Amino acid sequence: MANPIYASGLKHHLALLLFGGILLLLCFILSLCVGQDFISPMVALQALTNHDPLNIEHVIVTTTRLSRSIIAMVVGACLAVAGTLMQALTRNPLASPSIFGINAGAMFSIVLFSMLFKITAIEQYMWLALLGAFVSGAMVYFIGTMGSGRLNTLSIVLAGAAITALFSSFTQALLIIDQEGLDSILFWLAGSVANRQLDMLWSLLPYMSVAMVVALLLAIPINILMAGEDIAKGLGQRTALVQLTMGLIITVLAGCSVAIAGSIAFVGLIVPHIVRRILSPSHQWLIPGCIIFGASLLLLADIIARVIIFPQEIPIGVMTALLGAPLFIYLIRRGMSDG
Numbered sequence: 001m002a003n004p005i006y007a008s009g010l011k012h013h014l015a016l017l018l019f020g021g022i023l024l025l026l027c028f029i030l031s032l033c034v035g036q037d038f039i040s041p042m043v044a045l046q047a048l049t050n051h052d053p054l055n056i057e058h059v060i061v062t063t064t065r066l067s068r069s070i071i072a073m074v075v076g077a078c079l080a081v082a083g084t085l086m087q088a089l090t091r092n093p094l095a096s097p098s099i100f101g102i103n104a105g106a107m108f109s110i111v112l113f114s115m116l117f118k119i120t121a122i123e124q125y126m127w128l129a130l131l132g133a134f135v136s137g138a139m140v141y142f143i144g145t146m147g148s149g150r151l152n153t154l155s156i157v158l159a160g161a162a163i164t165a166l167f168s169s170f171t172q173a174l175l176i177i178d179q180e181g182l183d184s185i186l187f188w189l190a191g192s193v194a195n196r197q198l199d200m201l202w203s204l205l206p207y208m209s210v211a212m213v214v215a216l217l218l219a220i221p222i223n224i225l226m227a228g229e230d231i232a233k234g235l236g237q238r239t240a241l242v243q244l245t246m247g248l249i250i251t252v253l254a255g256c257s258v259a260i261a262g263s264i265a266f267v268g269l270i271v272p273h274i275v276r277r278i279l280s281p282s283h284q285w286l287i288p289g290c291i292i293f294g295a296s297l298l299l300l301a302d303i304i305a306r307v308i309i310f311p312q313e314i315p316i317g318v319m320t321a322l323l324g325a326p327l328f329i330y331l332i333r334r335g336m337s338d339g
Helices: 004-033 041-049 056-090 102-117 122-144 153-177 179-190 198-217 219-226 229-234 239-261 267-278 283-307 316-338
Strands: none
Touching: 004 041, 004 056, 004 283, 041 056, 056 153, 056 198, 056 219, 056 239, 056 267, 056 283, 102 122, 102 153, 102 239, 122 153, 122 198, 122 239, 198 219, 198 239, 198 283, 219 229, 219 239, 219 283, 229 239, 267 283, 267 316, 283 316
16 A cells, blocks of 8 residues: 555655646747747747748747757756756755866867867857866866775865866966957857757757766665765665766766856756755755756746847846846755754
């Protein structure tokens, strides 16, 4: 006979995930409608289900808004899951993918190679950013495990801060030397999903998909690891392998996200805290929740970024900071008052 308390909790969690799915769907539809010209939801849906190439509104939906909406959802989900894993790996509630030096490494790589080879194409920026993200992530992990041969959470945080500061300083120095290069990559440094085509996403989607599936499969091992490394080893868990896999997943998810959309702050930091409060701290629920609510948050930020200073739009990276900072301060104060 099923435990009634367990069944009640399961229904509650599934109901919240269903609510998140509905919210995500509404944000997606709204994203197809909002822009320089408002398109009704009915017309936007018709553009997807019964496309008319002679209808200008259908063309706008399918050629521009659909791609940026899908990319915003994927990037938001990946950043949120990467943030969740980063906080679990470091056992630091203030951790985010940027602590791994991923953003700073990606920025430095783009600025360096753009300066050396005069690269201006977004598609080339994407692969350069991914290269920089992986190099910086590998350096942080290597430094964090140096000496003891095992991952030290404090060492990871300190190594990440050092690598971030190092690459950021190099990036600023290069931009001072090459002022013209700043103008060509400023849009990327600020973070944006505008003018991004689905071809960029398709080339990285296999890596992101595999990383996301592995993250879901690691939910139970991560829960065990969170109980303490000694306890996890006592239960037969290969903690070093779990931690290494988490580091690789963080690098892939955050690196691919930065490669596509540039530097976007606060999603990987704030979404895990929101999902823990409204859903569950267990990673079996936390990771799926972050996928849904991370996608919703970035979609909502992109929608607001389009209309807040209409007819112009601000970078989505700026918008997530404007939305995330006050919300994070509220959560901190709420946590302090609860404590």
